[in-house]
Amino acid sequence: MPTVLGVFRQPLHLARAAEVLRGRGYTDLEIFSPVPSHEIDHAIDEKPSRVRIFTLIGGLTGVVTGYAMTIWMAYDWPIMLGGKPFASIPPYTIIAFELTILFGGLMTALGLFAVGRLPKIRLHPAYHRRFSAEDFALLVECRERDVSEIDGLLRDHRALEVSVVPS
Amino acid sequence: MTPPPPPNGVASMIRQSPSLPDSPINRDILSVMKGASAGYWLLLLTAVGFVHLAGGIWIYQVYKGLGIAGYAHPVFWGAYIVTFVFWVGIAHAGTLISAILYLFRAKWRNAINRSAEAMTVFAVLTAAQFLGIHVGRIWKSYFILPYPNQRGLWVNFKSPLLWDTFAISTYATISAVFLYIGMIPDLAIARDRATGLRRVLYSALSLGWQGTSREWKSHNRTVLHLSGLATPLVLSVHSVVSWDFAMSIVPGWHATIFGPYFVAGAIFSGFAMVLTMMIPVRRIFGLEAYITDYHFENMSRFLLLTSIIVGYAYCAEYFIAWYSMAEPEQSSFWYRAFGPYWISTWCMIIFNAVLPQLLWFKRLRTNLPFLFGLSVFINIGMWFERYVIIITGLSREYNPAVWGTYTPSWPELGIVAGSFAFFCMLFLIFLKLFPVIAIAEVKEIAIHEKEHPDGSWEHAHVYEEVH
Numbered sequence: 199m200p201t202v203l204g205v206f207r208q209p210l211h212l213a214r215a216a217e218v219l220r221g222r223g224y225t226d227l228e229i230f231s232p233v234p235s236h237e238i239d240h241a242i243d244e245k246p247s248r249v250r251i252f253t254l255i256g257g258l259t260g261v262v263t264g265y266a267m268t269i270w271m272a273y274d275w276p277i278m279l280g281g282k283p284f285a286s287i288p289p290y291t292i293i294a295f296e297l298t299i300l301f302g303g304l305m306t307a308l309g310l311f312a313v314g315r316l317p318k319i320r321l322h323p324a325y326h327r328r329f330s331a332e333d334f335a336l337l338v339e340c341r342e343r344d345v346s347e348i349d350g351l352l353r354d355h356r357a358l359e360v361s362v363v364p365s
Numbered sequence: 366m367t368p369p370p371p372p373n374g375v376a377s378m379i380r381q382s383p384s385l386p387d388s389p390i391n392r393d394i395l396s397v398m399k400g401a402s403a404g405y406w407l408l409l410l411t412a413v414g415f416v417h418l419a420g421g422i423w424i425y426q427v428y429k430g431l432g433i434a435g436y437a438h439p440v441f442w443g444a445y446i447v448t449f450v451f452w453v454g455i456a457h458a459g460t461l462i463s464a465i466l467y468l469f470r471a472k473w474r475n476a477i478n479r480s481a482e483a484m485t486v487f488a489v490l491t492a493a494q495f496l497g498i499h500v501g502r503i504w505k506s507y508f509i510l511p512y513p514n515q516r517g518l519w520v521n522f523k524s525p526l527l528w529d530t531f532a533i534s535t536y537a538t539i540s541a542v543f544l545y546i547g548m549i550p551d552l553a554i555a556r557d558r559a560t561g562l563r564r565v566l567y568s569a570l571s572l573g574w575q576g577t578s579r580e581w582k583s584h585n586r587t588v589l590h591l592s593g594l595a596t597p598l599v600l601s602v603h604s605v606v607s608w609d610f611a612m613s614i615v616p617g618w619h620a621t622i623f624g625p626y627f628v629a630g631a632i633f634s635g636f637a638m639v640l641t642m643m644i645p646v647r648r649i650f651g652l653e654a655y656i657t658d659y660h661f662e663n664m665s666r667f668l669l670l671t672s673i674i675v676g677y678a679y680c681a682e683y684f685i686a687w688y689s690m691a692e693p694e695q696s697s698f699w700y701r702a703f704g705p706y707w708i709s710t711w712c713m714i715i716f717n718a719v720l721p722q723l724l725w726f727k728r729l730r731t732n733l734p735f736l737f738g739l740s741v742f743i744n745i746g747m748w749f750e751r752y753v754i755i756i757t758g759l760s761r762e763y764n765p766a767v768w769g770t771y772t773p774s775w776p777e778l779g780i781v782a783g784s785f786a787f788f789c790m791l792f793l794i795f796l797k798l799f800p801v802i803a804i805a806e807v808k809e810i811a812i813h814e815k816e817h818p819d820g821s822w823e824h825a826h827v828y829e830e831v832h
Contacts, residue, residue, distance in 0.1 A: 210816055227578075232388070232554075233809035234581040242578040247586035253594070271511060271519035289523045292605065296531040299598045303539040306590045307546060311572075314583035316549075318573025325575050327557035330550075331388040332812065 199339055201363040203324050204352035206334040213237035215336060215355035224348065226339035230322075230329035238334075249309035256305025257298045264294030324363040337363070390811060391554055394802045397650045398555070401797055412790035419783020422776045423498060431501040433776050440759045440771035445499035448781045450751045451634070452492035452788070453533065453606055454627070457599055458635025459485025460540055463547065464595035467588065473663050475806040476656045479551075480646070481639050482544040483799070487791040488638075489537040491784050496533075498780060525608045532605040539598060543591050549574050550584070550805040603631040610754065616697035617758035620685065626678035630750060633671035633717070636664050637743035642792060644737045646801065655802050658731045665730040668721055668743070675750075676718030693763050701757045705770055709749045710757070716746025 206212040209231065216227055216238065227242055268290040276284045310316065322337075329335050336357070338348050345362060352360045426433055436443055459481035466474040497506045509530050511520045520527055553574035556567035574580060607627035610618040620626075640661070647656045686698040701710050720742055723729050730736075756771050773781075795801070 208816055209812065229576070229578045231576040231578070231581060233576075233805055233812055234585050235809075238578055239582050239585075243582070247583045249583050249586040249590060253590045257594075267511070268522040271522065275517065275519045277521065286523055289528065292528045292601075293522055293531050295597075295601065296528075296535045299594045299601075300535040300538060303535075303542055303591055303594050306587050306594070307542050309590075310546060310583050310587040313586075314580045316572045316574065316580065318575070321573060322575060327387075329576060330554040330557045331391055332808070 200342060200345055201324065202338045202340060202345055202348045202352065203359075203361050203363050204336045204338070204355075204357035205328075205359040206336065206355075206357055207332070208356075209233070209235040209238050209334055211356045212334045212336050213241040215352055215357065216241035218351060218355065219336075219338060219348065222347075222351070224338050224340055224344070228322075228337040228339075230325055230335040230337075232330050232332060232334070248313050249306060252305045252309025252312065253302050256308075257302035259305070260298035260301030261294045263301065264297035265290055267297075268293050333358075387558070388808065390804055390808050391558065393652070393654065394800050394804050394807075395555060395558060397646075397652070397801050398797055398799070405793070405797070409790065409793045412786045412793060415783055415786030416790055419780050419786065422779040422783070426498075426501075426776050426780070427503060433774060435772050435774035435777060437760075437769040437771045439762060439767045440756060440769050442499075442755050442759060443771055444752075444773040444777040444781050445495045447748065447751045447755050448784055449492050449495035449499065450606055450627075450755070451748050452488045452495070452784065453536075454603060454631035454634045454747060454751075455638045455788075456485045456488035456492065456536070456540070456635065457603060457628070457631035458639050459483070459488075460536075460543070460595050460599040461632050461635065462639075463543060464592040464599060467592045468596060471663075472810060473660055475803055475810060476660045477639060477643060477664070477802075478806070479544075479547070479799075479803045480643055480801050481635075482540065482547065483795050483801075484635075484638060484642065484788075484792065485540045486537070486544050487788050487795070488635075489533065489540060490791070491788050493533060493537060494787075495784070496530075525605070525612045528605045529609055532602045536598060536602045539591070539595055543595060546584070546587055546591065547803065548799060550576065551800040551803060554804055555800060600628055603627040610758070615758045615762055616691075616693040617682075617701065617754065620682060622678055622681055622685075626675070626682075629671045629674035629678065630717075630747060633668060633675055634744060634747035636667050636671065637740040637747070640664055640668075640736055640740035641744060644733050644740075646796065648733075650801075652802065655807060658733075661733060661736060662727070662730045665724045665736060668740075669724040672718060672721035672724075672743075679714060679718055697758065697761055700761050701753060704757065704761070706753060706757050706760075709753045713746050713749040713753050716742045717750060720746075 204212075204215065206215070212229065212231075213235070216229070219227060220241070229238055229242060231238060265287075269285040272285040272290075278284075324335065324337060326335075336352065338352075340348055349360050434443055434445075459478075462474050462481040463478045463485075466478075496509075497503050500506050509520065509526065511522075522528075549571055552567050552571035553576070556564060556571045559567050604624035604627065607623035611620055611623035613619060643656060644661075647653060683698055686694045689695070700706075720739060723735075723739070760769055760771055762768070
């Protein structure tokens with residue numbers, strides 16, 4: 199399976215090229231971009247990122263842990279004060295709040311690694327430092343016989359260079 | 366004669382192609398990290414020297430005990446707690462800039478968010494040490510954590526000090542995560558341009574970031590969610606710190622205004638510290654194209670706004686003391702302004718509430734030497750604010766039999782001075798190791814402006830939503 203690499207100067211051009219390619223059935227697309235771009239995100243994959251699930255799970259775990267820990271500890275080492283209940287919910291809310299943020303934040307970071315597939319041990323063979331400068335790369339995975347069509351399409355959409363990355 | 370085919374496919378072909386000019390944004394910002402002048406080393410060595418000096422004083426304090434601090438019954442919260450609150454306050458600007466201004470889509474934050482986030486982490490690290498220094502018996506400071514022990518005993522979660530422990534440790538963790546996650550794309554930029562040991566370091570830290578759509582998409586989402594979590598966090602942390610005082614019944618402490626009063630003061634002092642650090646950095650490293658007068662003017666406006674809130678809080682405290690007809694409260698505030706601590710009180714009022722009113726003038730908002738001087742005065746004023754609140758509150762409580770007058774001793778002042786050196790040391794090291802401006806974010810704006818020369822960034826988004 200050859201991979202065709204198109205280099206673009208402007209994210210809008212890349213996004214249009216990606217949209218056209220997806221329209222033609224080439225769905226195995228990858229990009230290297232120096233900046234985040236909504237246009238590209240929409241063109242490649244319009245589904246919202248799943249990081250949100252991680253945040254939710256982390257936050258809920260945090261709030262439950264916060265209340266459970268404080269209430270359990272209050273009963274495990276009871277401090278008798280004027281016949282009041284051992285567990286005092288208002289101050290424990292502060293602990294629950296802080297742990298919601300703590301667990302939610304850490305799980306969000308974990309979500310970045312899981313959903314964004316980081317860390318990567320090896321960089322892609324087509325990756326180049328120009329893609330952390332100002333150039334944008336569009337990689338199209340395709341069959342041998344489609345290479346010339348993709349080459350034409352990329353050039354039509356103002357790709358500066360098109361080349362084939364051997365697998 | 367034809368050249369031999371490249372051994373490693375197209376990637377090596379690109380590498381051998383005539384060297385492409387690097388992005389000027391990368392070049393300018395990464396140049397801050399390159400080399401180090403004699404002046405830099407001198408500054409760094411001075412800072413390291415003072416940190417060691419303070420460390421020595423601290424060891425002396427551990428050896429002799431807290432008796433060498435200037436504590437005078439009933440004032441047992443002194444310069445250490447003052448400095449702890451001061452540094453926690455400094456930390457607040459970073460999260461405000463990176464989280465709250467992010468949610469409000471204030472684009473101008475891009476030039477200063479990285480340095481402010483770094484200052485947040487360093488300030489929290491500095492502050493956290495004071496908890497250990499203040500307890501004196503450092504080897505028992507872990508008692509504050511809920512850990513299983515053979516006495517079957519747990520910490521008391523009804524105590525504000527416990528809330529503080531959780532707030533500060535959460536804040537330290539989340540701000541460090543925020544700083545690091547935001548920096549990953551920039552670390553990849555540094556990786557692609559570094560050699561030797563630095564390349565190894567940045568390769569490890571950038572986690573193989575290549576800017577794929579999957580990476581950017583989850584990165585955007587992560588930053589958004591972290592901002593959403595950090596926004597209530599930043600408001601809660603200094604509120605919780607204020608409850609260390611407000612939950613007690615000490616006159617001058619027991620006030621419901623303390624939450625917003627402390628948060629506004631924290632943001633005020635944090636912005637002042639960002640100005641104190643970034644005005645010289647911009648000048649020395651020639652970053653005028655990135656951190657412009659516009660950024661400084663916006664920060665000045667924040668200073669002005671928070672100064673007015675702080676000034677209002679000062680007035681409200683005095684008003685309520687008078688209006689409450691509570692004699693201990695009234696005499697406490699009289700003592701504040703006209704007692705032995707009058708210098709601190711008037712420093713606090715003049716530096717924090719009066720002097721910043723000059724920022725109403727646009728000419729002064731863009732005058733950097735003036736801003737630098739003002740920010741230093743604000744830092745001093747905000748240290749005095751905490752000093753006034755903590756010391757005057759404790760030294761005159763209800764019973765005249767237990768009144769006392771506290772003056773910081775030389776070991777305390779030495780350790781406090783060392784904390785400034787510690788903060789400067791971390792920031793100086795940061796300058797040479799990590800990009801001080803968020804390169805990818807600045808570049809995002811630059812590329813967008815190139816694509817939409819009519820200057821409508823928002824317009825592009827609207828267009829996108831419609832489609």
